Amino acid sequence: xxxxxxxxxxxxxxxxxxxxxxxxxxxxxxxxxxxxxxxxxxxxxxxxxxxxxxxxxxxxxxxxxxxxxxxxxxxxxxxxxxxxxxxxxxxxxxxxxxxxxxxxxxxxxxxxxxxxxxxxxxxxxxxxxxxxxxxxxxxxxxxxxxxxxxxxxx
Amino acid sequence: xxxxxxxxxxxxxxxxxxxxxxxxxxxxxxxxxxxxxxxxxxxxxxxxxxxxxxxxxxxxxxxxxxxxxxxxxxxxxxxxxxxxxxxxxxxxxxxxxxxxxxxxxxxxxxxxxxxxxxxxxxxxxxxxxxxxxxxxxxxxxxxxxxxxxxxxxx
DNA sequence: TAAAATCCCATGTTATACCATATGTATTGT
DNA sequence: ACAATACATATGGTATAACATGGGATTTTA
Numbered sequence: 056x057x058x059x060x061x062x063x064x065x066x067x068x069x070x071x072x073x074x075x076x077x078x079x080x081x082x083x084x085x086x087x088x089x090x091x092x093x094x095x096x097x098x099x100x101x102x103x104x105x106x107x108x109x110x111x112x113x114x115x116x117x118x119x120x121x122x123x124x125x126x127x128x129x130x131x132x133x134x135x136x137x138x139x140x141x142x143x144x145x146x147x148x149x150x151x152x153x154x155x156x157x158x159x160x161x162x163x164x165x166x167x168x169x170x171x172x173x174x175x176x177x178x179x180x181x182x183x184x185x186x187x188x189x190x191x192x193x194x195x196x197x198x199x200x201x202x203x204x205x206x207x208x209x
Numbered sequence: 210x211x212x213x214x215x216x217x218x219x220x221x222x223x224x225x226x227x228x229x230x231x232x233x234x235x236x237x238x239x240x241x242x243x244x245x246x247x248x249x250x251x252x253x254x255x256x257x258x259x260x261x262x263x264x265x266x267x268x269x270x271x272x273x274x275x276x277x278x279x280x281x282x283x284x285x286x287x288x289x290x291x292x293x294x295x296x297x298x299x300x301x302x303x304x305x306x307x308x309x310x311x312x313x314x315x316x317x318x319x320x321x322x323x324x325x326x327x328x329x330x331x332x333x334x335x336x337x338x339x340x341x342x343x344x345x346x347x348x349x350x351x352x353x354x355x356x357x358x359x360x361x362x363x
Numbered sequence: 364t365a366a367a368a369t370c371c372c373a374t375g376t377t378a379t380a381c382c383a384t385a386t387g388t389a390t391t392g393t
Numbered sequence: 394a395c396a397a398t399a400c401a402t403a404t405g406g407t408a409t410a411a412c413a414t415g416g417g418a419t420t421t422t423a
Contacts, residue, residue, distance in 0.1 A: 059267045063248070064296040069414070073368080077413050081297065099280055111274070118276035127277040134276050147370065150412080172292040174270030175279075189290070196253070196287040223404070227378090231403050301380060304402075 060085045060108075063172035067182060074159065075151045076168050082177065083150050095154065095179075096141040097161045099133055102184055104158045107176035112141065154179075214239045216260075217326035221336060228308045230322050236331065237304050249308070249333070250295035251315040253287065256338055258312045261330040266295060308333075 066079045078093065086093055086108060095106040116138070119131045144152040154164070162168075163181045171178045171185065180188065220233040232247065240247055240262060249260045269288055273279065298306040308318070316322075316335055323334045334342065 059263050061263060061266055061270055061292065061295075063266075063292050065293045071414075075414090080412060114274065115276045115279055122276060124277075130277045130281060133280045137280060145369095149371085149414085151414090153368070172295070173289055174266070174292045175274050189293075192286045192290055196290070225405070229404085234402060299379085303381085303404080305404085307378070 061172065061174055062107075062177035063174075064170075065172065065185075066170045067167055068170065070154075070159075070164060070166055070168050074153050074156075076154060077149070077151050078146050079170050080150060082170065083146065092143045092145040093152070094141050095144050095158060096137050097158060098178065099136065101178070101188070102181075103162045103188075104154065104164075104179040105173075105176055106144075106179065109143065111175050112138070214262075215326065215328050216331035217328075218324075219326065219339075220324045221321055222324065224308070224313070224318060224320055224322050228310070228313055229305045230308060230333075231303070231305050232300050233324050234304060236324065236326075237300065246297050246299035247306070248295050249298050249306075249312060250291055251312060252332065253290075255332075255342070256316055256335070257342075258308070258316045258318075258333040259327075259330055260298075260333065263297065265329060266291065 062082055062085065064079070064081060068077045068079070070076050082093070090109070092109075093106050094109050094112060095104050098105045115134050119134060122128075122131060142155065144154070146152045154168075158179075159165075162179060163184060164179065165181070167182050169180045169182050169185045171180060216236055216239065218233070218235060220235075222231045222233070224230050236247070244263070246263070247260050248263050248266055249258050252259050270292070296309065298308070300306045308322075312333075313319075316333060317338060318333070318335045321336050323336050323339045325332045325334060325339065
């Protein structure tokens with residue numbers, strides 16, 4: 056039994072005419088032990104799709120049940136929004152899923168989909184949008200963390 | 210009970226046409242008990258590859274797996290980028306990994322790769338770049354800590 | 364019954380597992 | 394102390410398996 060599981064790497068796969076995409080095999084192997092489906096939903100703040108294990112959402116649900124912190128209430132509401140949007144996507148024996156029109160539209164995905172690992176979850180982007188987003192994050196990081204360079208070799 | 214493990218020493222190995230390199234055996238023995246793979250990603254600030262155990266990154270992921278942070282934008286973007294950049298590199302029975310084109314290019318590695326231990330993680334450098342970097346680090350150390358000078362000639 | 368979703372097979376490409384050889388280091392025996 | 398041997402590691406080459414992807418057949422649904 057393996058308790059370390061992380062969605063990593065950035066992989067670009069094709070979306071065919073039927074809306075089918077291969078889920079990267081690394082991602083599949085994370086899920087395989089447990090089931091043969093992942094959960095996807097529209098990102099709350101970005102033009103991309105987010106995906107994770109059902110197990111992960113279950114953990115969040117448990118969190119909310121036990122939550123007594125009023126400050127986290129706003130975030131809990133967001134989490135509940137996700138439950139309303141999320142849907143299971145089973146993948147077939149060749150490892151492909153069929154994303155819904157709603158999700159594809161939200162992320163402006165047509166021919167190609169970029170899978171971006173985010174640890175316990177991952178995102179699916181339109182290639183051009185992801186390129187911009189990545190550039191934005193890197194620029195931000197350098198601006199806000201000038202100390203980065205000196206920290207590197209401590 | 211915590212396991213003791215440190216990546217140490219500096220070792221130069223050859224990179225063949227396919228991008229294959231032997232992971233130094235010392236490094237392998239550290240990982241072996243747990244699994245047979247390491248995680249590598251581009252250094253955020255230096256022209257080198259960084260490597261560590263998946264466990265190390267898993268700690269980052271576990272920290273933000275709660276109902277307050279999971280869908281929050283406040284998530285450290287930089288930390289998040291690492292997951293998208295990182296990838297598992299399993300090594301075979303002969304102890305080799307196959308570095309990706311992206312990583313090799315970032316570190317300007319062609320024929321040879323220098324593995325540099327950094328404790329919980331390690332770096333992989335182009336030999337010439339590492340020589341310069343090491344000189345720079347040593348010069349810095351002497352400048353900032355004059356007391357080291359006297360030890361130099363012992 | 365038409366349209367859509369699911370399943371299954373075929374293919375080119377690429378990564379992976381495996382075997383073989385070389386190189387270097389430690390060990391043993393005389 | 395030296396040579397001979399055994400051992401571990403690094404490296405080169407190749408066969409095999411896995412993957413992404415296209416196309417078609419079968420089942421489901423509206």
